[in-house]
Amino acid sequence: xxxxxxxxxxxxxxxxxxxxxxxQSGQAFGDMLNQEVAKGExxxxxxxxxxxxxxxxxxxxxxxxxxxxxxxxxxxxQVESILDKWxxxxxxxxxxxxxxxxAYGTLDEIAAEVTSLKNERxxxxxxxxxLQSIVEELDTLTATERxxxxxxxxx
Numbered sequence: 001x002x003x004x005x006x007x008x009x010x011x012x013x014x015x016x017x018x019x020x021x022x023x024q025s026g027q028a029f030g031d032m033l034n035q036e037v038a039k040g041e042x043x044x045x046x047x048x049x050x051x052x053x054x055x056x057x058x059x060x061x062x063x064x065x066x067x068x069x070x071x072x073x074x075x076x077x078q079v080e081s082i083l084d085k086w087x088x089x090x091x092x093x094x095x096x097x098x099x100x101x102x103a104y105g106t107l108d109e110i111a112a113e114v115t116s117l118k119n120e121r122x123x124x125x126x127x128x129x130x131l132q133s134i135v136e137e138l139d140t141l142t143a144t145e146r147x148x149x150x151x152x153x154x155x
Contacts (some may be wrong), residue, residue: 026089075131078117085110089145093154100154107149111142135139 041148085106092103117135118124148154 030049051081056101071121072128072131075128075135078113079131079134079138082110082113082117084140085113086141100149103154107142107146110138111146114139114142 089103089106091109092106094096114135117137124135
């Protein structure tokens with residue numbers, strides 16, 4: 001396909017408009033940012049925006065009373081124990097001399113701990129939603145890994 005000069009000329013004004021539009025919006029943002037920095041205030045929160053997510057719910061659980069804090073600390077300890085077992089499981093799978101029986105035993109321990117944690121704390125979603133989401137992720141990961149193991153992915 002040959003490109004003719006008249007085809008190029010018809011597209012050039014459109015491209016110029018796009019470039020100008022981009023430059024204008026970038027400058028407008030820069031101007032707004034400079035104004036906010038000059039004020040020395042943080043911008044007022046916009047109504048309807050979702051607050052920023054907690055990066056690590058194991059650290060910041062949002063407990064308000066000492067009972068909740070103790071509960072969150074206990075759950076956090078159990079979750080950390082499960083995560084340590086996941087590290088052990090991964091190390092066992094990575095070691096070719098270790099064999100698969102110890103890895104499957106560790107996977108069974110993980111599954112048992114996750115199940116007991118879910119059974120011991122059925123109200124975890126209401127009291128600590130961040131920790132509940134981690135427990136659900138661990139449960140899903142355990143079920144997936146058990147399925148992969150039984151399917152023969154590691155043989």
